[in-house]
Amino acid sequence: MKIRTRYAFALGLGLVQAAAVQAATVNFTAAEGYVTGPLDNNSNWSAAQWTVDAVAGSCTEDGYNNAVYTAEQGVFTEGKAYRVSATFTFQDSFNVTNALRKPFFNTGFADTNEVDSLNNQLVLSFDRNGTGFDIDLQTDWGSGGGDNVTGASGSASDTFSTADVGIVRGDDEGSSDLVSDRIQLTFQLIAGETTNDWTGTAVVTNLDTGVEIGGFTESGLSFDASELYGSIGVGQSDSNAAVTNRTVHSFSFNTFVPPEPPPVIVQWGNIGGDAGIVTNDTSNGKPYPTTYTAGAVHSPTNVAYYTNSTDRTPDYNLAVSEAYGTAFVKNGGDYIQLGKNKEFYEGMVVWENFLTNNTFVKTLAAEVQGTGAGFIAESNSTYRFVIQKGTGEWYASEPTVFDKGFTSGADVEADALSWYDFTPITAGSATVGTTIEDIDMTDVKAVGVYGLMGGITNGKFQAFNVRYFKATAVPGPTSTTLLQWGAPGGELDIVTANVTLGEAPYPTTYVDGETNSPVVGADYYPNNTDRSPLFNYACGAAYGGAQVYDIEDGDAIHFGKGVEEYEAMVTWEDFLQEPTLVQNLELDIRTQNSATNGAVRFLVKSASSGNWYASEAFEVVKAYATLNGSLSSLSWYEFTPHDGGTASVGAAAVIDTEDIAAVGYYAVVQGSGGYLAVQVRSFKAVGITGSLPTAYDLWAAGQGVTGADSDDDDGDGLSNFGEYVFGGNPVLPSGANDQGAQPEFDAATGVYTVSLVGDSSIEAYVVSTTDLLLGEWTTNETITVTVDDGELSEYTTNLGTGENKKFIKLEVK
Numbered sequence: 001m002k003i004r005t006r007y008a009f010a011l012g013l014g015l016v017q018a019a020a021v022q023a024a025t026v027n028f029t030a031a032e033g034y035v036t037g038p039l040d041n042n043s044n045w046s047a048a049q050w051t052v053d054a055v056a057g058s059c060t061e062d063g064y065n066n067a068v069y070t071a072e073q074g075v076f077t078e079g080k081a082y083r084v085s086a087t088f089t090f091q092d093s094f095n096v097t098n099a100l101r102k103p104f105f106n107t108g109f110a111d112t113n114e115v116d117s118l119n120n121q122l123v124l125s126f127d128r129n130g131t132g133f134d135i136d137l138q139t140d141w142g143s144g145g146g147d148n149v150t151g152a153s154g155s156a157s158d159t160f161s162t163a164d165v166g167i168v169r170g171d172d173e174g175s176s177d178l179v180s181d182r183i184q185l186t187f188q189l190i191a192g193e194t195t196n197d198w199t200g201t202a203v204v205t206n207l208d209t210g211v212e213i214g215g216f217t218e219s220g221l222s223f224d225a226s227e228l229y230g231s232i233g234v235g236q237s238d239s240n241a242a243v244t245n246r247t248v249h250s251f252s253f254n255t256f257v258p259p260e261p262p263p264v265i266v267q268w269g270n271i272g273g274d275a276g277i278v279t280n281d282t283s284n285g286k287p288y289p290t291t292y293t294a295g296a297v298h299s300p301t302n303v304a305y306y307t308n309s310t311d312r313t314p315d316y317n318l319a320v321s322e323a324y325g326t327a328f329v330k331n332g333g334d335y336i337q338l339g340k341n342k343e344f345y346e347g348m349v350v351w352e353n354f355l356t357n358n359t360f361v362k363t364l365a366a367e368v369q370g371t372g373a374g375f376i377a378e379s380n381s382t383y384r385f386v387i388q389k390g391t392g393e394w395y396a397s398e399p400t401v402f403d404k405g406f407t408s409g410a411d412v413e414a415d416a417l418s419w420y421d422f423t424p425i426t427a428g429s430a431t432v433g434t435t436i437e438d439i440d441m442t443d444v445k446a447v448g449v450y451g452l453m454g455g456i457t458n459g460k461f462q463a464f465n466v467r468y469f470k471a472t473a474v475p476g477p478t479s480t481t482l483l484q485w486g487a488p489g490g491e492l493d494i495v496t497a498n499v500t501l502g503e504a505p506y507p508t509t510y511v512d513g514e515t516n517s518p519v520v521g522a523d524y525y526p527n528n529t530d531r532s533p534l535f536n537y538a539c540g541a542a543y544g545g546a547q548v549y550d551i552e553d554g555d556a557i558h559f560g561k562g563v564e565e566y567e568a569m570v571t572w573e574d575f576l577q578e579p580t581l582v583q584n585l586e587l588d589i590r591t592q593n594s595a596t597n598g599a600v601r602f603l604v605k606s607a608s609s610g611n612w613y614a615s616e617a618f619e620v621v622k623a624y625a626t627l628n629g630s631l632s633s634l635s636w637y638e639f640t641p642h643d644g645g646t647a648s649v650g651a652a653a654v655i656d657t658e659d660i661a662a663v664g665y666y667a668v669v670q671g672s673g674g675y676l677a678v679q680v681r682s683f684k685a686v687g688i689t690g691s692l693p694t695a696y697d698l699w700a701a702g703q704g705v706t707g708a709d710s711d712d713d714d715g716d717g718l719s720n721f722g723e724y725v726f727g728g729n730p731v732l733p734s735g736a737n738d739q740g741a742q743p744e745f746d747a748a749t750g751v752y753t754v755s756l757v758g759d760s761s762i763e764a765y766v767v768s769t770t771d772l773l774l775g776e777w778t779t780n781e782t783i784t785v786t787v788d789d790g791e792l793s794e795y796t797t798n799l800g801t802g803e804n805k806k807f808i809k810l811e812v813k
Contacts, residue, residue, distance in 0.1 A: 024072045024230075025252040025717070029057040044071035046115040059248045063104075063237030066121075070113040074228040074255040078191050081258045081715065084108060084230040085186040087207060087250045088126075092162065092180065093242040094173040102128040103138065103235030104243050107185050107251070111225035122149065122223040123233060124187035124202050128241050131169070134159040135185070135202060135214065137221070149221065156200065156218040164213045166206060181208035182249060189223070190258060196222045229253075256715025259706040259731050262362040262472040265354040266313045266447055269468040271367065271409040273333035277306050277314075281330050287323035292348065292424035294388075294446070300329055313351050316448070319425035320347040326463055339372060339463020343454060348386060348425055349466055350448030360476025360701050361387065361441040363411035366449050367468040368402045374460030377403030381453045383464065384432070385414075386422055388446035390479035391584040391686050392628050395439060396422035396432050396450055402464065409468045414441045415702065422450070442476040442698065474701045477693050479686050482579045483532035483572050483663070486682035488588050488626050490554015498547050499524050505542030510569060510641035512536075512610070518548060532572050535664070538642035539568040545677060553624070553681075560593065560677025564670060568678065569642060571603060571664030572685070582660045582687040586628045587680055589667070591620050594674030600667040601649070602629050603639060607661035614639035614649050614666055620678065631657045639666070658692070695759045695788065696724050704731050714738070725757055725764075725812050727792045741792055743810050750801040752780075754810055758789040765811040766797045772807055 026044075028034050034042050039050035039059055047067035052059050061067075074082045086107035108123025125138045136157040137149035150156055162169055166181030186203040198221040204214045230253030238244050269277065282300040289298065298318045299305070306314035318338070320327055325340030327347070338347035368383045375381070382399035389395075398418040400407060421433030430450060451464040486494065499518045507516060517535045518524035525533035535557075539546055544561035546568075559568035582604070591598040598620030605612050616635040618627050638650035647666060663685045667678045693701070696709060700720060707713045709721035713730050718739045723730035726740030741755035752766055764783040769775035781797040799808065 024069070024254055025250065026069070027057045027250050028052050028054065028059045028248070030054040039067055044069060046070050046113055048115050057249065060246060061234045062244075062246065063234055063240070066110075066115055066118055066231055066233035068110050068113050068115050068118065069230040069251065069253050072230070072253050072255075073113065076191055076195060076226050076228070078193055079257065080255060081188055081190045082109065082228050082255050083186065083188040083253070083715070085184060085250075085252045086232050086248055087182050087184045088246065088248045089180050089182055090243045090247070091245040092167050092169075092178045093244075094169065094176055094178060096128075096131050096242050101134065102241040104128060104241035105185070105246060106138065106233045106235060108187050108231055109189065109223065109225065109228045110231045111227060111229070113229050118231075120223075120225060121231065122189070122198075122200075122221070122225075123231065124185055125235065126183070126185060126204075127235075128243070129159060132159060132161050133165065135204060135216075137200065137202075137218070150218070156202070156216055156221075158202070158204070158214040158216050160204070160213055164206065166208060179245075181206050183207070189221070189228075195224045195226075196220075198223055254715045254717070256712070259704055259713050262474045262704055263356050263358055264311070264470060265356050265358055265361075265473045266351040266469065266471040267311065267355075268313055268316065268336075268351070268466075268470075269334065269367075271468050273335070273467050275332070275334060276308060277334035278329050278331050279304055281328050283326075283328040288325065288327045289319045290321065290323050290428040291426050292317070292319035292350070295352070298327070305329065311355065313353060313355060315351070315353050317350045317352055317446075318348060321345055321425065321428040326461075330465070333467060335465040335467035337371070337463050337465045338451065339453075339461060341374060341459055341461045343459075344452075345454070345462060346425065346430060346450070346452045347464070348430065348448060348450040349469070350386065350388075350446050351469070351471075352446045354473075356473070357478070358473035358475050359390065359442065359444050359478045361414045361444045361447065361471055361473045362702075362704065363470075363472045364397075364414050364417075364447065365409050365411045365468070365470040366466060367406040367409040368400075368449065368451065369406040369465050369467075370402050370404055370453060370462065371465055372460065372462040375404065375453065375462040377401070381464075383407075383449050383451040385412075385417065386424075386448050386450045387414075387441075387444050390443040390445045391630065392586065393630070394422040394424055395419045395436060402451075406465075406467065409470075411470070411472070415439075425450075440698075441702070443479050444473065447471045474704060476698070476701050477688050479583055479688055480577060481530070482575045482577055482582065482685040482687045482689070484530065484576070484682070484684045485532050485535065485572070486554065486556070486588070486680075488586070488682050490551075490556075490588075490681045492552075492555060493527060494525050494555035495523065495548050495550045497523070497550050501537065501546040501548070504546075506544070506546045507538045507642075508540065508542055508645040509643050510536070510538035510571075510647075512605075513573070524548065530576065532574050532576060534574045535570050535572050537568060537570045538647075540566045540642075540645045542645075545675075549679065551679075551681075554588075556679040556681040558592075558677060558679045559667070560675055562673065562675045564673050565668065566676055566678075567642075567647065567666070567668040569603065569647060569664060569666040570680070570683075571605070571662050572683070573662040575685070577689045579660060579685075579687045580689055580692055581658050582631055582663065582685055583657065584628060584630050584686040585663055586626060586682070586684045586686070587665055588624055588626045588682040589620050589665075589678065589680045590624045591622050591669050592677040592679055594671040595622070595669040595676035595678070596671050598667065598669040598678060600627070600665055600678075601639075602631075602634065603662075603664040603666050604631070604636075604655055604660050605662040606656065607659050610661075612639040612641055613637065613653055613655050620667065620669070624681065626682075631655065657687075694761065695790065696721065696761075699724050699790075700730070703729070722812075725762065726755065727757060743808075745799070745808060747801065750799050752797045752799050752808060753794060754783070755792045755794050756783065756785055756812075758785060758787040758791045758793060760785050760788050763813055764795075766799070766808070767811060768799060768806050768808045770803050770806055777809065
């Protein structure tokens with residue numbers, strides 16, 4: 001178990017609770033040393049005309065003037081981030097007669113700390129735009145407003161309604177609410193190689209509703225500044241902008257090194273196309289596979305394919321609905337094309353070989369288009385992202401409609417998509433099943449796209465093209481094979497002739513710890529690398545069939561008898577690697593001879609108690625079927641191993657997947673009295689070895705955190721662990737949601753309220769003192785989180801209001 005240092009958050013002053021301290025945060029209060037009067041008279045600012053109200057904690061100005069924060073500066077450094085944030089309110093006019101775009105509040109950056117020398121700025125401006133509002137980038141307050149700074153895309157703006165900012169304009173002024181909510185403007189610059197290559201991100205948040213109402217990201221911005229200072233400004237006059245009472249309530253400025261983007265694990269092609277993949281249309285030839293087979297490579301193999309594949313993943317697997325059609329890499333913008341002159345057509349392209357060992361998928365991206373004389377853009381011509389987990393399950397994302405133009409290749413957050421059960425193309429058809437809630441993106445071993453087209457009636461050719469695919473991932477838990485006997489589809493070299501499981505009488509009572517499999521050697525499993533040949537068993541009769549069969553469709557463990565019902569159990573304790581967590585069990589099984597019915601259950605044994613448990617039952621038929629069960633999703637029951645030829649399944653039970661010492665299966669077959677048998681040609685257990693990641697570890701990996709839990713990846717003054725505890729965003733500051741739900745103190749009632757993430761490893765302590773210099777901190781309450789749902793829950797402590805002053809602190813470990 002990971003032990004963390006106790007962290008202190010949220011210092012309270014007097015009986016007023018303060019938020020976690022941000023780097024260079026100003027609230028214009030007397031407690032911070034501010035004095036009511038001109039802002040320029042207060043330290044840390046160079047300002048013209050601005051006025052501070054230190055009692056209310058605010059600063060005002062009514063037009064044309066700026067203020068520069070002088071206490072902090074940022075020096076231009078490639079890759080560094082610089083962020084300013086300001087919260088303001090204003091009162092709108094009921095009658096807006098001037099519909100021109102007029103800037104009336106901004107926050108941004110200046111290249112000097114002297115407001116009188118201010119001539120080079122890059123600011124995020126909040127503007128009047130008719131009866132609504134917008135944001136854009138400007139180099140000053142702008143005489144007439146409008147976009148006067150753009151970047152690579154040629155635009156950097158967004159628009160808002162009066163409702164977005166909390167203004168209600170009724171039939172008359174008396175029925176209107178013209179005072180805005182608290183609006184937070186956040187503007188972040190990340191330095192490129194030169195001052196002509198900044199990337200800017202703007203975020204606008206309504207703090208009263210907690211809604212991020214807009215923003216944009218723009219690259220290729222030019223701002224010639226070797227030093228950066230934070231600034232605020234008010235643009236046009238009240239009359240020009242048709243507003244009054246423009247008030248700033250808080251301002252912050254900080255610099256930090258942003259986290260690296262997640263590494264690319266798969267990339268084929270480029271956004272917009274890569275003309276260097278092939279010089280001619282290329283494929284491996286027909287027939288194309290109509291059943292997906294893991295591990296196969298169906299990308300072109302000739303030497304002219306992807307001659308420069310540095311940082312690319314040229315090898316892919318595929319399956320299509322028609323063996324004879326098109327499965328080419330086409331020359332000219334180059335792209336993978338799958339198609340056929342059929343009314344309906346489907347195909348999937350999958351990458352199994354990753355550039356890194358990272359398996360916690362963060363983003364997916366693809367450019368897909370439909371083509372051909374028979375292609376009709378309609379709702380059933382769609383593509384989906386697909387993933388396969390290390391435990392074998394497949395999932396497909398929500399569908400995206402494509403047409404004759406390529407879809408956007410923008411990165412999509414994988415965990416923000418809706419996901420469905422998915423069966424890869426088998427015998428020409430895939431199946432998309434029910435929605436899967438709360439799927440996590442850890443332990444992914446394959447990624448790709450699945451396309452479905454339909455609707456043509458003219459019999460002409462239709463295809464879908466993929467010219468770009470990318471997946472990014474961070475390190476995460478990776479499953480591995482814990483034990484394996486045989487293989488799905490069968491292995492032929494386990495035995496060369498039938499080998500009995502010892503001499504009759506065969507054991508009808510199960511004894512823990514014994515080994516009843518054949519002796520490993522020339523006659524049994526001579527090549528057992530990465531296999532688990534040793535097993536234990538018990539069966540329903542001392543005399544009958546108990547062998548490892550030598551069979552053409554795969555050597556198999558065989559039990560049988562000429563009775564109406566027969567049963568057997570087989571278990572393995574000899575893991576290839578010591579398991580920390582067992583995730584999945586899988587077997588390939590069938591009935592034989594006179595058996596008319598069959599059922600099988602997975603078995604697990606608790607390491608701590610020694611008790612056995614059996615899963616829900618699966619039907620077994622005469623054709624081999626691979627059954628795969630996730631231990632966490634199966635129903636489990638108490639199980640008593642064979643005693644005198646019979647085992648029993650009892651009451652429902654709960655298992656601990658981190659407490660498993662042995663696994664196996666229990667099969668029962670029935671018939672009319674002739675010889676009936678059950679055969680298993682593979683059994684596999686999959687899980688995780690080594691130390692398990694904590695809930696924080698998984699959260700941090702999913703968020704893209706690169707620093708330690710005590711670090712502050714986004715530079716907002718709250719550690720990464722603090723962001724986790726309070727439900728904040730540790731890597732991308734975005735207004736009200738940046739630091740999550742901070743502790744609050746109600747001075748009227750004395751109630752202190754905190755919201756903590758659902759993680760039972762977290763313990764919090766509410767401590768207080770009446771004297772910061774000499775007083776001792778007293779623990780008022782210990783809060784123990786008892787759930788592990790990852791959701792925020794609220795906890796309250798009544799600290800009273802009897803003291804004249806009290807300092808409150810929340811410590812979390």
